[in-house]
């Protein structure tokens with residue numbers, strides 16, 4: 549079958565209107581065709597829930613590892629995120645086992661206390677910068693706590709992480725690639741120091757360090773690279789998720805009111821907030837063979853971009869998808885991905901977001917916008933550059 553000329557997509561992930569509200573244009577793409585070719589991004593955009601799940605689930609037909617299609621990958625990039633089965637299995641299972649060993653309820657409680665401490669100080673301010681004053685420090689402390697490491701100073705680290713995050717859009721803006729490479733070097737040095745330090749390692753990395761070499765030196769290297777993804781990817785995604793969640797709570801004050809009356813809703817509500825406005829907009833795979841998506845032919849080697857944000861608002865998968873339904877059930881959203889590359893940090897992220905909302909509920913105050921918010925100009929991650937908020941009696 550020949551590739552269908554599906555017409556030019558009008559999707560510009562960095563346009564002001566898309567950054568402000570991506571959902572209308574994603575709905576148009578979803579209605580247009582199962583796969584829409586994007587000239588600028590040189591990829592097929594997949595927006596329908598069922599197609600997105602199929603691509604994410606079928607790692608045989610849709611490769612994450614570019615080496616399967618003959619492209620080179622720098623050795624340092626080979627982590628759980630890039631390797632496909634069967635090579636991915638030992639490193640993914642090493643981290644999964646390490647995660648299962650962690651006391652996540654205790655981590656949730658420490659995070660609640662940390663967030664509560666910050667919120668007490670912020671109550672005295674007429675307005676504060678939610679990303680700097682709450683999202684970044686809470687995300688960094690909780691990831692470091694999970695990994696069992698001493699984190700770098702938050703302001704310094706936030707800059708390194710932001711540079712790496714922006715360079716994920718290097719395909720759209722090549723100027724971002726070199727600063728991204730330098731920031732990645734800084735990240736590598738930080739994480740390498742956690743693997744070479746003497747003393748009894750604790751937390752998730754303690755478990756990983758103790759067992760990383762069991763599967764051979766190649767897998768030990770994959771473990772270090774994966775620790776980098778856990779730390780930087782986990783931090784940046786969690787920071788973005790906290791910002792998006794705070795923004796919704798500030799603009800929909802009735803949500804905290806409902807949750808005060810029905811605290812049992814909290815875990816489902818937190819999950820629904822990730823479906824409704826999650827941080828990760830999409831991910832890419834490569835077609836490992838000629839394949840059709842719906843009635844669209846996709847050639848072997850073509851880049852396929854799964855837009856989680858579009859799938860999560862698909863009316864064929866969710867009733868009233870554009871409404872925040874705090875007790876939505878079932879809620880099989882793809883905000884944490886799906887399949888062999890699904891988020892390793894899901895359980896931890898859910899607990900940290902829950903801890904944050906618990907701390908907000910404890911303040912007995914309302915959260916409100918305190919000035920115009922500004923989205924960060926990034927396509928892959930939906931996050932804020934500035935989010936002024938206030939706590940009101």
Ligand code: HEM
Pocket residue numbers: 604628629630640691694777778779781782783785786789822826827828831832856882883884885886888889890891892893894896897898
């Ligand atoms: C609300 C916060 C978070 C969201 C919405 C989120 C979302 C995602 C998504 C959508 C993917 C799949 C990407 C793909 O298919 O290509 C993913 C992968 C991943 N996430 Fe998260 N994430 C979050 C927090 C975290 C945290 C806190 C950690 C670490 C502690 C983490 C670690 C990872 C790792 C290691 C992967 C790669 C897994 C693999 O490829 O096998 N994430 N995440």
